[in-house]
Amino acid sequence: MPLTTVGVDIAKNVIQLHYIDAETGEIINKPIKRAVFLEQFANRAPCLIGMEACGGSQHWARKLMAMGHEVKLMPAKFVKAFVMGNKNDAADARAIWMAVQQPGKSVAVKTxxxxxxxxxxxxxxxxxxxxxxxxxxxxxxxxxxxxxxxxxxxxxxxxxxxxxxxxxxxxxxxxxxxxxxxxxxxxxxxxxxxxxxxxxxxxxxxDEACRAIAAIPGVGLLTATAAVATMGNAKAFKSGREFASWLGLVPAQTGSGGKIQLLGISRRGDIYLRTLLIHGARSVLFLTKDPGPWLEQMRKRRPLNVTVVAQANKMARTIWAILAHEKQYNKKHVSVKPG
Structure with missing residues (x-):
């Protein structure tokens, strides 16, 4: 049986729900008090619950997941595209209900x-x-x-x-x-x-994961602890490229009529972690005695800031590989695509 989809608009005291009743087909869009929010899901079959990633969303996500439901936290920018007409709690809950059914990378639910x-x-x-x-x-x-x-x-x-x-x-x-x-x-x-x-x-x-990625050049105390805490479960990302893209360390794109133009970095994801990675990449570029042939060649061919972001992208992909595959950092490791 497919999961019942529920859109939840979180607020301080009143929470708005939007879903379609599976038995009657009735569209339910109602406000409930914060104190009785969890009671609405206590005896229900597992649901797919969508919420904006905002203040308090992590707390509610953990509570709902402990009750057996599947929770998807989405950036507010992604939900905004589905708001139709006047903006109010009912419209926001409906927009969240629509957005949660679309493909897209969700925000990790953290412990x-x-x-x-x-x-x-x-x-x-x-x-x-x-x-x-x-x-x-x-x-x-x-x-x-x-x-x-x-x-x-x-x-x-x-x-x-x-x-x-x-x-x-x-x-x-x-x-x-x-x-x-x-x-x-x-x-x-x-x-x-x-x-x-x-x-x-x-x-x-x-924390073993923090110690493992701290061995990467340019990854120190702040970057290691922030990366492990922000990423959540590394295996939720399909690849290191997806993780780097989630952090906004890839070019933004614009275009029409089949003509695509690459811009600066997309600046998606966590600003704080992206900033730490870029600072770490800059330290590798200027302070490391042997940055490696790849970085040296990149520095000769590309502008300085482009080189720094490219190194930050590489560091992000390395962090994902170490955490997802549970391996130690090896400077001489060569990535080989499976045959």
Whole structure:
């Protein structure tokens, strides 16, 4: 028997359902309260449930899968194409119901441990952004009083004590004290970032998959832990190329009348992981003593950024191969197509 397809539009308090009753053929599109959402699926035969990949979707997906249902999480951009007429909860649920029946790569449903690792990454990323914002704010405020400093944290730490000493007689004490507090507060942010990195390091030591892909040149602590947590089950991807395409490390295409034009990278998938891979590829290109003949030839033939993205694509395909086939990294491995 084919699975009953259900479209679910998630919200904070009210969740909209859209499906066709298998016995009566009636189209059901109704809102239900969050507290009784799981009760709707408790005693039902296995269903194919489609949801947008948004806040809370991972939690509901795990709960529904534990009840025996099949869940497909889809990017909001994919669902948007099926919204017809005015946008409301009922129209969104109908669009999700239509979209889940179309072929397309779904977002991986992550375990609670994998999602916890990604939460650490997000908090670290937020702290790094706030630290950068704080540094730029201090440099901008001091520029208003004629004190121009070089870029970077090291230049700021070196210049601030002398700058504040010169300004102490010109500016009110309330401003000088506040500037000093903002500067010393950067050290507290540094400590928080270090603590998060230590926790990621501890998880990496316990996880065999993270240790395996960390042997790839350009893949460090952040990339290894983020890749394993973001990918979910590596075997959900048919090949390394599909994984690289899912990350947006392939050219976007446009064309008409049989004429196809390749553009820059498509920028699909997870922005954070793609950024880490590109930074790692850049380190391989500039810091590795022996990057390999393929990368050297690519660097001679193609522009710098194209070479970096090509190396990031190769790293993504290597990560998939190691995780999908459960093998160790071998620099001399040669991929051979099956006969």
């Amino acid at each position: 609670e441990t994998q999602q916890a690792v990604l939460a650490l990454h997000r908090m670290r990323q937020q702290l790094v952004k706030f630290r950068t914002m704080q540094i730029n704010s201090l440099r901008g405020l001091l520029t208003e009083y004629g004190e121009v400093m070089a870029k970077g944290r090291a230049a700021l730490d070196k210049a601030v004590p002398g700058v504040l000493e010169r300004l102490v007689d010109r500016l009110p004490a309330i401003l000088i004290d506040t500037l000093r507090e903002q500067w010393t507060g950067l050290t507290a942010i540094d400590k928080q970032i270090v603590v998060i990195e230590r926790r990621l390091q501890a998880w990496m030591k316990e």
